[in-house]
Amino acid sequence: MTIRELLETKARKNGDRPFLLFKNEKVSYAEMDRRANSVANGLLDAGIAKGDKVSVIVANCPEFMYIWFGLCKIGAIMVPINYNNKGEGLRYIIDHSDSKVVFVQDRFLGNLNEVLGLVPKVERIVVVSRGGQGHRPMGSLDFDRFFMEKSTALSADIPVLDKDVMAINYTSGTTGAPKGAMIPQGMYPIVGEGFASWIGANPDYVIYTCLPLYHANAQGLSTSGALAADCSFALGEGFSASSFWEDMRRYGATEFNYVGGMIPILFKQPPRADDRDQPVKVCWGAAAPRDIWREFEKRFGLTIVEGYGTTEDSIPLTNPLNAIKVGSIGKEVDFAQVSVVDPEDKELGPNDIGEIVIRPRLPYSTMLGYYKMPEVTLERARNLWWHTGDLGSRDEEGYFYFVDRAKDCIRRRGENISSFELEKAVNSHPAVLETAAIGVPSDIGEEDVKICVVLKPGQSVKPEELIAYCEDRVAYFMIPRYVEFFDSFPKTPTERIRKFLLKKEWLTVGTWDREQSGYKLKR
Secondary structure: OOHHHHHHHHHHHHOOOEEEEEOOEEEEHHHHHHHHHHHHHHHHHOOOOOOOEEEEEOOOOHHHHHHHHHHHHHOOEEEEOOOOOOHHHHHHHHHHOOEEEEEEEHHHHHHHHHHHHHOOOOOEEEEEOOOOOOOOOOOOEEHHHHOOOOOOOOOOOOOOOOOOEEEEEEEOOOOOOOEEEEEEOOHHHHHHHHHHHHOOOOOOOEEEEOOOOOOHHHHHHHHHHHHHHOOEEEEOOOOOOOOHHHHHHHHOOOEEEEOOOHHHHHHOOOOOOOOOOOOOOEEEEOOOOHHHHHHHHHHHOOEEEEEEEEOOOEEEEEOOOOOOOOOOOEEEOOOEEEEEEOOOOOEOOOOOOEEEEEEEOOOOOOOOOEOOOHHHHHHHOHHHOEEEEEEEEEOOOOOEEEEEEOOOEEEEOOEEEEHHHHHHHHHOOOOEEEEEEEEEEOOOOOEEEEEEEEEOOOOOOOHHHHHHHHHOOOOHHHOOOEEEEEOOOOEOOOOOEOHHHHHHOOOOOOOEEHHHHOOOOOO
């Protein structure tokens, strides 16, 4: 089944039952399908054909979903982009993906306008109005007028197969440029059906997420899971600890998805008498701290279910709802095979630490490869296993445990940060000789970002100046919290920086802390 078939099947079945809940807006199953048809007709009128790539720079809102499903209707390929991207990071994804059209929300026009002259393959800009400001490029189309006023009946029946590419989701580059994972049409229906069963969802459920729709989590789990379960999908604009439980009550949410930092942040909020007076039964995610796991469940009256997955391989592991092991990332799901191997790809025994590797049991349940990077795809898929780059172990009962990331990816508050991209930005400062970006422990879970810097001889720069320099060049979530200057870095004989030594004693008397200094970031 494709995403298009899943939506159309559920629209026929559920009709006017509410599907999407967003703020004060409600969109039924049938209306979601009709609006997707309108977008599809607009795409065809704009000359977009099956296989064409379309970038989407839109925050969480109904329009994102109309665009996504509209693209699925005609087999065009969505390129969802983190709307915080700017500069070279934004230019690279639009250009590398060969996008012909860019849908952009009005409040992100400034970032797009800065790179428009550097993306010659783009033929058309479509502006989604949500009350923001920004200069509209000449010749741009208005989403409401050009797409929402089209016929709600699909004007052309274009064959779309489960093996066709649905989206190119770019993962943060950790040892080089970001890689575009080609997600097949058949992947999310499989994952969504699985997710619905893992959380025990039924048509009376309300699945909630405040995670961004440009992430695979919100696409493959929350959205597709709600469709699979015939239930409602509540979409938050973003995570706010102060209003989180209010949203749960307002939407009647039965389940929410989290990333690691959300659990300790919510737990650190002052206890309230009504903490348990909310409708959530289950929350599903990854990296909940073990030391507060059971206390969190007791305080809020719910069950934490942990799983594991990446953009490329969907969700191969999850804890069974009726047999959860605290700290485990779960057992194999029906459509995946998982193992732990040594550097020579030989399977390790119980409790031995090695790389987590995966392969599918069902066709089109994992990505098709990296866009325009066949060599990287083959390297990661060597010996018929997908190599995650993550270290872990497995116990005697088949439960897996995450240990660490083997690659230089920094995980901060739900975002994967490319050390390569951050280092590239800081290295462009005229006073900087070289840098090393590292993840360091955070007091709210996951990691914070530290940038280690060696200056050019005779040069000087203040930490505040480096932070201000970063603000104009990288997404705000990538901006370092810590800065430290070095005379030189420890290196290997091949001149690679020994980052593990920088991490070993990362908090020194020479470490500058942005939060302690009172520096306020621009957004």
